[in-house]
Amino acid sequence: MAAVDTNATIQEKTTAEPVRPLANFPPSVWGDRFLSFTLDNSELEGYAKAMEAPKEELRRLIVDQTMDSNKKLSLIYSVHRLGLTYLFLQEIEAQLDKIFKEFNLQDYDEVDLYTTSINFQVFRHLGYKLPCDVFNKFKDNTSGAFKEDISTDVKGMLGLYESSQLRTRGESILDEASSFTETKLKSVVNNLEGNLAQQVLQSLRRPFHQGMPMVEARLYFSNYSEECATHECLLKLAKLHFSYLELQQKEELRIVSKWWKDMRFQETTPYIRDRVPEIYLWILGLYFEPRYSLARIIATKITLFLVVLDDTYDAYATIEEIRLLTDAINRWDMSAMEQIPEYIRPFYKILLDEYAELEKQLAIEGRAKSVIASKEAFQDIARGYLEEAEWTNSGYVASFPEYMKNGLITSAYNVISKSALVGMGDIVSENALAWYESHPKTLQASELISRLQDDVMTYQFERERGQSATGVDAYIKTYGVSEKEAIDELKIMIENAWKDINEGCLKPREVSMDLLAPILNLARMIDVVYRYDDGFTFPGKTMKEYITLLFVGSVSM
Ligand SMILES: CC(C)=CCC/C(C)=C/CC/C(C)=C/COP(=O)(O)OP(=O)(O)O
Ligand SMILES: [Mg+2]
């Protein structure tokens, strides 16, 4: 009998691959197509120059004292919907301060529903809490329900539907308005034509307030051509502005795509979701202003690290490997390289190098603290992911409160919003950073929306792969309800979190809107990605459509 080659058997035993929770994620939709863009700086400067004249003309219109206030509000509304507010913020706030101060409810007695809703939206979007009582006159005094006769006013209904998305807790007339108008608009939309049909279809698909500002601006330009044409300078400025942003964003997308390719993550960790354009789109959703170009690149890289981390914990590593990697991330030191599995070492080295480089760069501006805040939040989420993995490994289903304590961390909105601050410049003062570190209610609301909306849309796919830690399972177990009841309850929590965000963006604000916008827009991006399905794992619908609209076509106007 041949001598048993003991080495071979021992060898086989030690290299036997452990069982891994592979997910076989769908591959990238885009491949290398965004690498080939070349930015022509003279073209970019050309647009910036051409914007000057229409911008000055529009500024004069905005401050024009002779303009009727409803017309003024309507102009500011179109400026806002086109994403141009940031160019005229002082002028617009001066106008709104004045008109808001003069407000009295009686003035609205004769104003039609459409105009009332435009005014309401402008004030609420810009942070002024115009009372929802302006809509009382559209309700029947006896029945208390909305008057049926307003249902024929489609533009008015659409305006009321969009207005209701801005409600805060306790504004029950707007809770009713949201469902009343949605039902009515759905019943008439198939008989509409032209722009109005497109406007209603788009709002029913996703209201402006829950949309991605950059995309919503482009859609407004297409669907509201009449409103945009009221002033030649508005139309001209909008077109040039879109052309300018498109070039800048295509260049940013090229930079992050090239970086990702050079880092070779798809080779070293091939089990992860390959979603660079999708993550760039997500971060663009936070802020599209040209001045935040560097900030977008930094935040995109850090969020891409999060995709590698999440998929490693969820769809590849064994529990032992997860424990070693989490410890290494807590230690944050190159000496930890030898303790972690071979396949994740490149990631770990790139992670530490990238953060070291950022810390060095920001230290020059005396703002290294924002990098450290981001790094600590990154270590926090690794611990959060470990907690989930331990629960899954032991088959433990956490109670809902216990799940949510960890879930706000694994929502990733703390680390992403702090990472978004890194490149934003001086606006990120000590006070601003302290406010973020205080874990404010508005940020918690955005985290809750991220965590629970994702769970509602991904728990089945994750349950199939043995992941037990989701809000759905925790809620069912804790409150002994059916899956459907649990999901309905989670949706109510999400709706209330939106009201808290709406409240948090109203004046007087705790910090400037520049610092609140990333938090509001992170919540919006959850609606974009997860309103109808798991639009990130399977990005062939909304994300593919939005990426095509912004980075594939050209600004056909
Ligand atoms: C949770 C959430 C929506 C985060 C959004 C922010 C973000 C882009 C985080 C990076 C990791 C990621 C893509 C999680 C979403 O997928 P997933 O369903 O695999 O996340 P999960 O493992 O936390 O459920
Ligand atoms: Mg995951």
Ligand SMILES: [Mg+2]
């Ligand atoms: Mg996860």
Ligand SMILES: [Mg+2]
């Ligand atoms: Mg999920």
